[in-house]
Amino acid sequence: xxxxxxxxxxxxxxxxxxxxxxxxxxxxxxxxxxxxxxxxxxxxxxxxxxxxxxxxxxxxxxxxxxxxxxxxxxxxxxxxxxxxxxxxxxxxxxxxxxxxxxxxxxxxxxxxx
Amino acid sequence: xxxxxxxxxxxxxxxxxxxxxxxxxxxxxxxxxxxxxxxxxxxxxxxxxxxxxxxxxxxxxxxxxxxxxxxxxxxxxxxxxxxxxxxxxxxxxxxxxxxxxxxxxxxxxxxxxxxxx
Numbered sequence: 455x456x457x458x459x460x461x462x463x464x465x466x467x468x469x470x471x472x473x474x475x476x477x478x479x480x481x482x483x484x485x486x487x488x489x490x491x492x493x494x495x496x497x498x499x500x501x502x503x504x505x506x507x508x509x510x511x512x513x514x515x516x517x518x519x520x521x522x523x524x525x526x527x528x529x530x531x532x533x534x535x536x537x538x539x540x541x542x543x544x545x546x547x548x549x550x551x552x553x554x555x556x557x558x559x560x561x562x563x564x565x566x567x
Numbered sequence: 568x569x570x571x572x573x574x575x576x577x578x579x580x581x582x583x584x585x586x587x588x589x590x591x592x593x594x595x596x597x598x599x600x601x602x603x604x605x606x607x608x609x610x611x612x613x614x615x616x617x618x619x620x621x622x623x624x625x626x627x628x629x630x631x632x633x634x635x636x637x638x639x640x641x642x643x644x645x646x647x648x649x650x651x652x653x654x655x656x657x658x659x660x661x662x663x664x665x666x667x668x669x670x671x672x673x674x675x676x677x678x679x680x681x682x683x684x
Contacts (some may be wrong), residue, residue: 463639487671494576496676502603504670510673543611552662553600553619558612 459524459561460545465478467535467538467566475562477545485548486528487556490541490550497544518560524539570594571661573675579632580649581683588644588678597618601635602664603670607655615657618642621673646680652683 457505458479467473479486484505489497489512499512503522519531528547532539541564546556572591580586593602603615605632616626626633631651634643646653656679660672 485670489671489674490574491610491635494676496573496671497672498674504673510670542610548674552670553617555614555617556612557614559612 457481458547458559460562461544462469462562463560464563465565466514467532467564469535469537469566471535471540472510472531472533472566473535473547475543475564477528477530477559478526479528479545479547479557480526481547481549481557482525483547483549484525485550485554486514486522487548488518488528488530489546490514491544491561492541499525500530500543511541532564537566540564571659571675573657573659573678575678576676577681579681579683583648583667584643584666585647586680588646588657588659590642590644592640592642592659592661594640594661594663596663602641602660602662603633603642603644604609604660604674606658606677612658613657615644619629624626645648645654649680649682651682651684653680658666 487502488500491497498514501520503509509520543558547550548554548556570593599620601618605613630647632645656677658677659675
């Protein structure tokens, strides 16, 4: 099993550009998450999904969009990139149940210049 | 209100010293789950331990131990005889059972642990 796979690993965007961060998991997990990590700030939840076709906002959703058309994939879309979106982005998934641990992807380092 | 507080931003010790990382949490739920994750310099997030609110037994795994105390809302992590490979950022996280808000773990800001040779 590959676990949670994120692409790309690194990306530089210009202000106003758009891009999609890809996330796929092969563990048949219904629950998937996008977090962003800023230096010294821990991880903050952007969006999450409890199954195909169902998504919901986390703590910091502004400037992002998500979709969940399949159980495996949970892409994160940045529209009109801004310098404030410079961060490391982590995708994660878990089995059903709030006691379940999160499995994380290796992260995407995004710079908006 | 911050739900998970890791007051120690950075700790630096010399190899073989013992070190304790503090975690204080806040929740109204009677059922909840606490986690510790490690983020080494390579950047990935590695799961270390999970504890539920009903189990206050301390846990020991090799050089690692965890002290969960509901009375003080704390879930502290101790590394005994630290090694350079323990250098990383350590995150404490909370999952609330009823979770009136968003699903997912709430993370502390992390403690950067530096083990000097």
